[in-house]
Amino acid sequence: MSEEKTYEEKLAEFEARIQRGEKIEPGDWMPDEYRRQLIRMISQHAHSEVVGMLPEGAWIPHAPTLRRKMILIAKVQDEGGHGQYLYHAAESLGVDREELIAALLAGKAKYSNIFNYPTLTWADIGMIGWLVDGAAIKNQTMLAHSSYGPYSRAMVRICAEETFHYKQGKEMITIYAKGTPEQRQMAQDALDRWWWPALMMFGPPDSQSIHTKTLMRWKVKIKTNDQLRQEFINEIVPEFLALGLKIPDPDLHYDEETGNWVIGPIDWDEFWRVIRGNGPMNRDRLEARRRAHEEGAWVREALEAYAQRQRQASMN
Template identity: 80%
Template sequence: MPGKFGKPTDPDYGERLAEFEARIARGEKIEPGDWMPEEYRRQLVRMISQHAHSEVVGMLPEGAWITRAPSLKRKMILIAKVQDEAGHGQYLYHAAETLGVTREEMLEALLSGKAKYSSIFNYPTLTWADIGTIGWLVDGAAIKNQTMLAQCSYGPYSRAMVRICAEETFHHKQGKEMVILYAKGTPKQRAMAQDAINRWWWPALMMLGPHDSDSPNTPTLVRWGIKTKTNDQVRQEFINEHAPEILEAGLTLPDPDLRYDEATGNWLHGPINWDEFWAVVGGNGPMNKERLEARRRAHAEGAWVREALAAYAARRQQTAVAV
């Protein structure tokens, strides 16, 4: 049940906003039906639907390798992983639906190219090692965000993220296990793993979002308990965890400026190529067109299936009423 969405022009907005922010400060969850600022709702719909779209589009680069997975075990794991991504998209669309937006509307926004999704999925998967690397780096980065969002003040989003976090840890681990195995494997396996790390490292850093100075929404999102950390904080956590592990695996990272800073305990990185990031976000990444085209095709080819079941259900209901 969509709640009451307050606008700054409402006479009681100031008072209600103060109550609302006090609830969040007390650690209460905001539930569907509760009062919330229209802007809170708008930001949530934007974030949650983008997040859902990312899961759904994210099925494509990895899904393409299910038919080429090199062992029974890897094939099984990859099907389960890509399936989880469908599940995560499903949970997230549900969370957004509690804010009064329909899945039909959200899909329309995705397929028409209006809605955004994570830039990372517009890069191609060129070899099998990309599958392990996506698990280790991309899911590793995603988990950082998801762990934070599991604390989110909006109940349905938080619950979806708790469920996703519980499932996602295996995605990260299977990837890490695979890349470390190949790093110690044959020369070809090793070269393949290194090449994949080289290609995915920077996009993984970028997927955590623009620098705080270019992220105008962040302060509001933090105050309303939607986010609890800034993009740069999350990115730093990600690098601190992953850089030493990758180096320890005997692989290198494609950043000549990368170094450990004793004073702060942080791994410092070189400049990120934000031109590339904005190009990909703006629709000009290597795979933007193909990804969207694949989604559109599946949607169009599934139309008759959705209609058939709707028709069957309608007829059954009529019969039930007639009886």
């Protein structure tokens, strides 16, 4: 029997594998901190998908055409599917879905702050598809290169579907920006309300991000929050301007030297306030999830009882 390796040796091997670009798989040795960070990120991501069903689901009943209604239902359904897929990825790290959901319902787990903002008009559905899913794709495309195999593969699949949502959202806003005066106003109002929260989706600035350094060393993330945010701004600003929409930032300007669109200061106080639970919809979102969970309790009990009955029947 070979001699037991020390923690330092195992860590060195682990980091060498990551340096070589290998994926880490569920049964492989990994530092506790790596496991902890991944559980944190993947479960937050899964919760975001599930909570994210609510603000968009709220407009399914009001969708203005049958085709739009079907597309929106399909989109929210995809989010449920992503949640399911991500909970599986988290389970590969030794936690279970029930435990993660319990933490969410107890208000102990985080999910994307963006879903604590309200959807107030139909144009919000288009703006979420374009702006919010656009920001999410930026982040998820990066995570598709993440060192943890199951997460990386989940991201590849999720990005493919998100790209549809993004295209549909962009199509809607493009139509509304060129539509009737009321539609145009709806589109502008949606941009006014979603612009800053969408930029905050990339997380706190690098100077304040407590996790970034470790996550980058282990290639869980390969770009910083600020890098991704800037790339996103550079891509999307010209597209909004081309439609004649105004970006709600008086300081926004193009910097010839760097080729960047430079934004004014982000209100990080608002970001932290919403994270702490004091955004416009935090309480309502959690309450909706709790209600679905509580009202579904008898259904889950019946499922369990029925399954047990089937097992007994098959044994006899």
